[in-house]
Amino acid sequence: MGDPKKVLLVDDDVDLVAVNRAVLENRGYAVVSAHTGPAGLVKAKAETPDLIVLDVMMGTNSEGFDLARALRADDATRQIPLIMVTSVNTTVPFKFAPDATYLPVDRFLEKPVAPEALLQEVQGMLK
Amino acid sequence: MTDRPSRILVVDDEVGMREGCRRILAAEGYEVETAEDGQAALDRFQAAGGFDVVISDLKMPRMGGMDLIEALHGIDEDALLLVITAYATIDTAVDATKRGAYGYIPKPFTPDELLLHVRNGLEKRALRIEAKALREERERRLLEVAFERSRSTTILHCMTDGVLVVNRDGHIVLRNAALSRILPSCAETPLPAPAGEALDQPELVSLVLEVVQADAPVIASKEIAIGACTYMVNAAPVLEPSGETLGAVAVLRDITALKKLEIAKSMFVSMVAHELKSPLATIESSLNLVLSGLAGDEPERDRQMMRRALLRASTLRTLVSDLLNLTAIETGNFSLKRQHADLGTIVREAVDAYSDKAADKKVAIHLECVASSPIDPILADPNAVRSIVTNLVDNAIKYTPEGGRVNVKVDGNGLYARVVVKDSGIGMSPAERDHIFDEFYRVKNDYTAHVPGTGLGLTLVRRLVDMHQGRIDVESAPGKGSAFSVSLPTVSYATGM
Incomplete structure (x- = not known):
């Protein structure tokens, strides 16, 4: 079966990370986590995960975007698929579109993401 | 014209003449005074505050009739003087009327002649007074209109809202100081000027033209961004009493602060929504995980997750009560019981x-x-x-x-x-x-x-x-x-x- 696939969860909500970690670990994934954008970048370089699940709003409204752009700008992390999760809805005055230049992510999910749905997304991407 | 008897001054150096005239005139109900020469007449005239008619002989010691005419007109330009002369010639008569006398009576004269001349004089006097009153009234009205207009203009220019008036042809005919501040590019354009050329704000132009060109009177409103500010523009037709549209008046009110408040408010609402949604999403995920068994059967871990979910729920409750308290403070519904x-x-x-x-x-x-x-x-x-x-x-x-x-x-x-x-x-x-x-x-x-x-x-x-x-x-x-x-x-x- 080989080495388990590794998923990096970046979210400032520790409880949500705990839930997603439990689901993914139960399905045989290795899970690492970070709670801030900068810590996420350090973890991504050190652990070279197979997939990153990223929250948009952490310390600032754009911390998730900043991290996504930093990951795409770095040779070591550029190829890692990104799933972005957010609780921000349409009332926030900036737009999300899967725009290759502004929002370099592979999937975009809105909170709350049911554990089952997240699992399906992760499985689909790591096939 | 008035109930007061007309007042007449008779000036003659002959006492017989003076008294004769007085009797004739007094019998008709006039109030009569007399003077023996020009100087005495002048003093009397000043002391009494004027007479309606002065009847004067021409030849008198100290001051004669001709000089009296001049002196009286120096005091009251409307003073009426009737000249009596024993040596009536056309020349002296013409001379006297040139100097301002309204007529003359040659001596000797009958009482009726005297009364006729006096009545003529009084009528003339009444007409003069009326004309003068009318003239004064007209001048006063003109002053009022001028004052009214300058007051309206001053008020218009003191307004904080910009005011713009266009005529039926869409030409700007009036702008106030605030409008010139809002649209400095239009401030120097001589008026009238076509709105489309004078204003570099197409939205504003089409708004006023819409009102001017409408078949029936309409009021048009629009929020227009000019520079860094936002204006609420209300345009209304200027109507003639007949109901015909003469043009349009637009008022530009700066609502920038209100717009900022509106944005701040919606930002706040979206922040609150985020603050509520995030923990709820986590609680939901935790419940979902435990109920679905997706993460396998680990009772101790599940219990820990439930404890965290409970903590998050109670934090949410605190958030809601803090929000309610803050809102109460902001809206002034929170009073301290000191x-x-x-x-x-x-x-x-x-x-x-x-x-x-x-x-x-x-x-x-x-x-x-x-x-x-x-x-x-x-x-x-x-x-x-x-x-x-x-x-x-x-x-x-x-x-x-x-x-x-x-x-x-x-x-x-x-x-x-x-x-x-x-x-x-x-x-x-x-x-x-x-x-x-x-x-x-x-x-x-x-x-x-x-x-x-x-x-x-x-x-x-x-x-x-x-x-x-x-x-x-x-x-x-x-x-x-x-x-x-x-x-x-x-x-x-x-x-x-």
């Missing part, structure tokens, strides 16, 4: 209430009262002060790692009573400290990620302290802990006694 209160007692109760929580977290908590004598009572709402103190104590415990220490001190200086909550916790940077009283602000780092909080607690504390005319100070450095001190006015200071 009374004499003992800060020491409130602080002791708060510390007692949190001793279990501190013990669970292995944080030592100490209460210290510095004053040797009891601290002066404060004038405060005990519930609000309790809320202030428990928020500070709760924060101190939350942001102090295991093995740390929280020290709570109460002291006073007669003017203020003060509580200082000092911890050995994680502290914060000056940049973070600048924001801790902002709504929903939370210091974000690997430690605080594990601490549940609403980001509203200190906002509420700050508002409550402000409402008491107290002050709050913060000293903090990363890794060195934080000290929050709150000073509240004592009864004696607050009441000036």
Whole structure:
């Protein structure tokens, strides 16, 4: 079966990370986590995960975007698929579109993401 | 014209003439006075405040009739003079009328002749007075109109709203000072000028033209951005009494501040929505995980997850009640019930209430009262002060790692009573400290990620302290802990006694 696939969860909500970690670990994934954008970048370089699940709003409204752009700008992390999760809805005055230049992510999910749905997304991407 | 009898002055150096005239005129109901020469007549005229008609002989000692005419007209240009002369010639008559006499009677004359001339004179006098009154009235009205117009213009130019008037052809015919400030590019254009050429604001132009060109009177309104400002523009037709449209008047009101408020409000609502949605999403995911069994069967882990979900739910409840309190303060629906209160007692109760929580977290908590004598009572709402103190104590415990220490001190200086909550916790940077009283602000780092909080607690504390005319100070450095001190006015200071 080989080495388990590794998923990096970046979210400032520790409880949500705990839930997603439990689901993914139960399905045989290795899970690492970070709670801030900068810590996420350090973890991504050190652990070279197979997939990153990223929250948009952490310390600032754009911390998730900043991290996504930093990951795409770095040779070591550029190829890692990104799933972005957010609780921000349409009332926030900036737009999300899967725009290759502004929002370099592979999937975009809105909170709350049911554990089952997240699992399906992760499985689909790591096939 | 008036009920007052007409007043006549008879001037003649012959007493017989004077008295004869007086009798004739007095018999007709006139009020008559006499003078024996020009100088006496002049004095009399001035002393009596004028006569309706002066009848005068031409040849008299001291001052003759000709000079009298001139002198009288110097006093009253409307004075009426009738000349009597025994040596009537066409020349003297013409001369006298040239100088301003209205007529002459040659001697000798009959009473009827005299009365006829006097009546003519009085009629002339009445007409002159009426004409003069009309002239004065007209001048007064003109002055009023001019004043009215300049007042309207002044008012128009003093208005803070921009005012623009276009005629039926869409030409600008009037702009006030505010409009010139709003649209400086149009300020110098000589009027009238076509709106489309004078204004570089197509939206404004089409709005006023829409009103001018409408078949039936319409009022058009639109928000128009000009430069960095937003204006509410209302355009209405200028109508003739017949109902025909003469043009349009547009008023530009600066609503920039309102728009900013609107944006701030919707930002706030979306922040609140985010703050509510995130923890709810986590609680939902936790419940989902345990119920679905997706993460396998690990009862102890599930129980831990449920404990965290419960904690998050109670934090949400605190968030909602903080929000309600803040809203009540903002809308003025929150009133302090200020009374004499003992800060020491409130602080002791708060510390007692949190001793279990501190013990669970292995944080030592100490209460210290510095004053040797009891601290002066404060004038405060005990519930609000309790809320202030428990928020500070709760924060101190939350942001102090295991093995740390929280020290709570109460002291006073007669003017203020003060509580200082000092911890050995994680502290914060000056940049973070600048924001801790902002709504929903939370210091974000690997430690605080594990601490549940609403980001509203200190906002509420700050508002409550402000409402008491107290002050709050913060000293903090990363890794060195934080000290929050709150000073509240004592009864004696607050009441000036």
